[in-house]
Structures are given as structure tokens and as C-alpha cells.
Amino acid sequence: MRSGLGLTRYSVSDEIGVGCTTLVSMAVMVSFDLTDGRHFAAGFPHDLFTELRRDSPVYWQEFPADFPGDHDPGFWVLSSHASVQAANRNVELFSSFEGPSLSLLPAMNGTMLVSMDGRDHIRQRRLISAGFTPRMVARLEEQARGWAVAIVERARERGTCDFVQEVAYQLPMHMIADIMGIPAADREWLFGLTSELLQGPEMSTDNRSEAFASMQIQMFDYAQELGRRKRAEPQDDIWTVLSTVEIETDDGERTALGEAELDMFFFLLTIAGSETTRNAVAGGLIALLDHPEQLARLRSDPEVMPTAVDEILRWSSPVAYFARRATGATEIEGVPIAQGDRVTLWYPSANRDETVFDDPFRFDIARTPNRHIAFGGGGPHFCLGANLARREITILFEELLARSTELEILAPPTYSGLTIDNPVLAAVSSLSVRIA
Numbered sequence: 001m002r003s004g005l006g007l008t009r010y011s012v013s014d015e016i017g018v019g020c021t022t023l024v025s026m027a028v029m030v031s032f033d034l035t036d037g038r039h040f041a042a043g044f045p046h047d048l049f050t051e052l053r054r055d056s057p058v059y060w061q062e063f064p065a066d067f068p069g070d071h072d073p074g075f076w077v078l079s080s081h082a083s084v085q086a087a088n089r090n091v092e093l094f095s096s097f098e099g100p101s102l103s104l105l106p107a108m109n110g111t112m113l114v115s116m117d118g119r120d121h122i123r124q125r126r127l128i129s130a131g132f133t134p135r136m137v138a139r140l141e142e143q144a145r146g147w148a149v150a151i152v153e154r155a156r157e158r159g160t161c162d163f164v165q166e167v168a169y170q171l172p173m174h175m176i177a178d179i180m181g182i183p184a185a186d187r188e189w190l191f192g193l194t195s196e197l198l199q200g201p202e203m204s205t206d207n208r209s210e211a212f213a214s215m216q217i218q219m220f221d222y223a224q225e226l227g228r229r230k231r232a233e234p235q236d237d238i239w240t241v242l243s244t245v246e247i248e249t250d251d252g253e254r255t256a257l258g259e260a261e262l263d264m265f266f267f268l269l270t271i272a273g274s275e276t277t278r279n280a281v282a283g284g285l286i287a288l289l290d291h292p293e294q295l296a297r298l299r300s301d302p303e304v305m306p307t308a309v310d311e312i313l314r315w316s317s318p319v320a321y322f323a324r325r326a327t328g329a330t331e332i333e334g335v336p337i338a339q340g341d342r343v344t345l346w347y348p349s350a351n352r353d354e355t356v357f358d359d360p361f362r363f364d365i366a367r368t369p370n371r372h373i374a375f376g377g378g379g380p381h382f383c384l385g386a387n388l389a390r391r392e393i394t395i396l397f398e399e400l401l402a403r404s405t406e407l408e409i410l411a412p413p414t415y416s417g418l419t420i421d422n423p424v425l426a427a428v429s430s431l432s433v434r435i436a
């Protein structure tokens with residue numbers, strides 16, 4: 001009954017198997033193959049998710065038999081604001097242990113902050129938070145401003161640029177690198193590797209596991225070498241803190257963080273701190289240029305910037321979904337979920353939920369209230385970098401608008417929504433812009 005790229009609608013009389021459950025109670029059912037990357041080739045498929053929210057807000061998606069990599073047979077798709085928020089907050093019932101992606105990589109279970117539950121998660125979160133020393137946080141604002149000015153000026157001098165690579169990518173990369181203490185000379189290489197890890201074409205082919213492992217090894221080798229340098233010459237950055245910190249084990253011993261633990265911290269911070277904010281900035285510019293009256297308002301009334309940034313976050317919702325696993329049998333919006341089922345939380349869809357947002361497809365930089373959940377639905381995994389990301393977006397748009405009078409998109413943006421395995425789907429990968 002799958003319909004490829006199309007959308008098939010079913011009437012009440014149809015009986016559709018949904019995993020372990022058969023649903024007959026809904027008035028209208030929809031079906032499409034969400035695992036088909038072509039759905040994301042032109043950005044997030046809001047039209048499909050609007051249908052889902054209306055007709056099948058808790059939707060079972062099966063993986064095609066020939067889908068590469070290790071997966072569950074299928075997964076639940078939560079598309080409404082209420083269900084995403086509720087699953088986000090109920091960490092006892094919806095475990096993060098197997099990570100946010102739909103790929104099953106058992107070796108990575110429970111190894112990163114995003115893939116931890118309970119006490120392990122609390123402990124690791126405290127450790128990273130301790131890495132943000134007050135002195136460093138105080139420095140961030142000034143550093144971000146300095147980077148933003150340099151980045152925008154360089155793009156303006158050139159006249160045209162790939163906004164993603166030359167502007168949107170640059171500020172978050174330099175900021176997270178400053179915070180972690182990654183030397184400037186290593187940044188392009190390292191963050192290029194990060195992007196490849198998330199979006200490289202080999203990820204959609206059969207050798208994806210080996211390609212993934214080889215890229216990870218390069219990154220981990222680098223993280224270990226950087227740790228050695230920080231221990232020899234400590235600095236005021238997170239990597240010095242994490243490489244030298246002593247933690248208390250359950251039996252009261254004090255010990256340094258293990259190599260594997262440090263590797264995973266490094267992996268998480270480089271990815272979480274750069275890819276997402278880049279996508280918000282690129283998506284924000286597209287939205288502003290698609291809505292010239294909103295851009296004009298932002299130029300003439302800088303006071304509106306705080307609500308504009310939240311609207312940019314709602315509109316762009318850079319994280320497409322995070323996956324969880326149900327630890328017990330439950331029900332979501334009347335649909336039974338079996339223990340062990342994989343469940344995905346779709347943030348961009350929740351952020352267009354018409355029951356929460358007035359006219360959700362209107363881009364309104366003064367929108368109030370704006371209960372978007374681009375940073376997660378308020379559970380214990382809520383984005384650790386939310387404040388940092390907000391400041392980066394604010395400062396970049398402040399400098400961009402102050403230093404330009406004309407902004408124009410020269411060609412349609414391209415998107416890198418290659419595979420359902422990547423929770424940062426539908427990221428803008430290039431955007432040709434004229435800046436004067």
C-alpha cells in the first residue's frame with residue numbers, strides 16, 4: 001500500500017497494519033514512504049507532515065526490505081506538538097539509550113550525552129556544563145561579535161557568496177571551536193569531516209558503516225592528540241576541562257574521563273554546536289528574503305530581533321527528528337505503542353502545528369507567543385547550546401543587516417536530505433547570495 005513519493009489516502013473501510021497494531025478508528029489515513037530521501041530533496045516536506053498531523057498524527061513507517069544498514073522493521077512518527085513534547089519529557093517511557101538516529105549502532109549505545117538515560121545522563125551533563133566556565137561565557141559575546149563582523153565583511157567585499165559555506169557555517173564553527181579550544185588552523189579540516197560524517201554521500205550506500213568508522217577514527221585521533229596538548233599546556237577551554245577533570249566513580253574513587261568517553265564528547269560537541277546553527281542561519285535568511293516586508297521591518301526596528309530569532313528557529317527547525325525507544329507499552333493520541341517500538345519526534349512538524357500556532361505557515365518575526373520546540377520539548381535532554389545558538393543567530397543577523405543594504409538570492413537553495421538516518425535532514429547545503 002506504499003505510494004513512493006505520492007501521498008495515498010485511505011477511507012475508514014481500509015484496514016492498514018501499523019506494526020503490531022491495526023488501526024481502523026481514524027477517519028482518514030495517509031501513507032507515504034518517509035524513508036525515501038527524495039522527500040527531503042527540496043527541504044522539509046511540510047505538505048506531507050500537514051497531512052500527517054491532520055489524518056494520522058501517530059503514524060507507523062516501515063523500512064523497505066532493501067534499506068541499507070541495521071534498523072528496526074519500522075518506527076512511529078510523532079508529528080503533533082503535544083505528542084512530541086510529551087515524549088520528550090517522559091524519559092522513563094521513551095529511552096534515548098540508542099541515540100537520536102534511526103540507524104542501529106549498538107557499539108555507540110549509551111556512549112554520548114544524547115544517548116544516555118537517568119543518572120549517567122545527569123552526570124555527563126553536569127560535566128559539560130562545568131566546562132563552560134564563567135570567564136569563558138563572558139568572553140563569548142565579544143568573540144561572536146568579532147567573528148560575525150569579519151565573516152560578513154569578507155562576504156560583502158566579495159559581493160557574491162555561497163552563504164552556507166562562507167557565512168552561516170563560519171560563525172557556529174568558530175564559536176564551538178573557540179569554546180573547545182580547537183586551534184584555528186585545524187578548523188576547516190575538522191569541521192569538514194564533521195559535515196561529511198553527517199551528510200557524506202557514502203552514508204547512503206552499502207559501505208556506510210566502514211566510511212563512518214574511518215571518519216570517526218580520524219576525529220577521535222584528533223581529539224586524543226588535542227587532549228594531550230591541553231594537558232601539557234592547559235587553557236581556558238572545554239577541552240582542557242574535560243581532558244583534565246577528575247570524576248568520582250560509584251565506589252568513591254577519583255578518576256579521569258576515559259578515552260572513549262572523551263571521544264564521544266568531542267564528536268557530540270563538534271556536531272551539535274555547528275550543523276544546527278548553520279541551518280538556522282541559512283533557513284532564516286531564506287525566510288527573510290522570501291518575506292521582504294518582514295526583512296524591511298527587522299531592518300527598521302531592531303527591537304524586534306528577539307522574537308525574530310525565535311521565529312527563525314521555529315521556521316527553520318534545524319533538527320528534523322530525534323528517535324527514542326518505548327520502554328513499556330503505552331498509548332499516544334489513542335494509538336497503542338508496544339514496548340520496544342522505535343518512536344521518532346518530528347520537531348519541524350510540531351513547530352507548524354495549527355493547534356498551537358496561529359496561522360503556522362505565516363512567517364511573522366513579531367510572533368508572540370511562540371512556543372516552538374526547535375531545541376527540544378523541554379525534557380532533561382533540552383539543547384545544552386540553546387542560549388549560545390540564540391546569541392549566534394542574533395549577532396550574525398545584526399551584523400549582516402547593519403553592514404548590507406541589499407541581499408538577494410541568486411539561485412534556488414540546494415538541500416542535503418540524503419537519508420532518513422540523519423536527524424539533521426533537509427539542511428540547506430548551498431545558497432548563492434549577493435550582498436551589497
Ligand code: HEM
Pocket residue numbers: 088113114115125176268269272273274276277280317318319322347374375376377378379380381382383384385386388389
Ligand atoms: C539552532 C541551533 C540548535 C538547535 C535547533 C538545536 C537543537 C537541539 C535538539 C532538538 C536537541 C535534542 C533535545 C531533546 O532531545 O530534548 C539538542 C540537544 C543538544 N544540543 Fe542543540 N541545538 C542547536 C545548537 C546547539 C549548540 C550551538 C550546541 C553547542 C554547545 C548544542 C549542543 C547540544 C547538546 C550537547 C545536546 C544534547 C543534550 C542532552 O542530550 O542532554 N546545540 N539540540
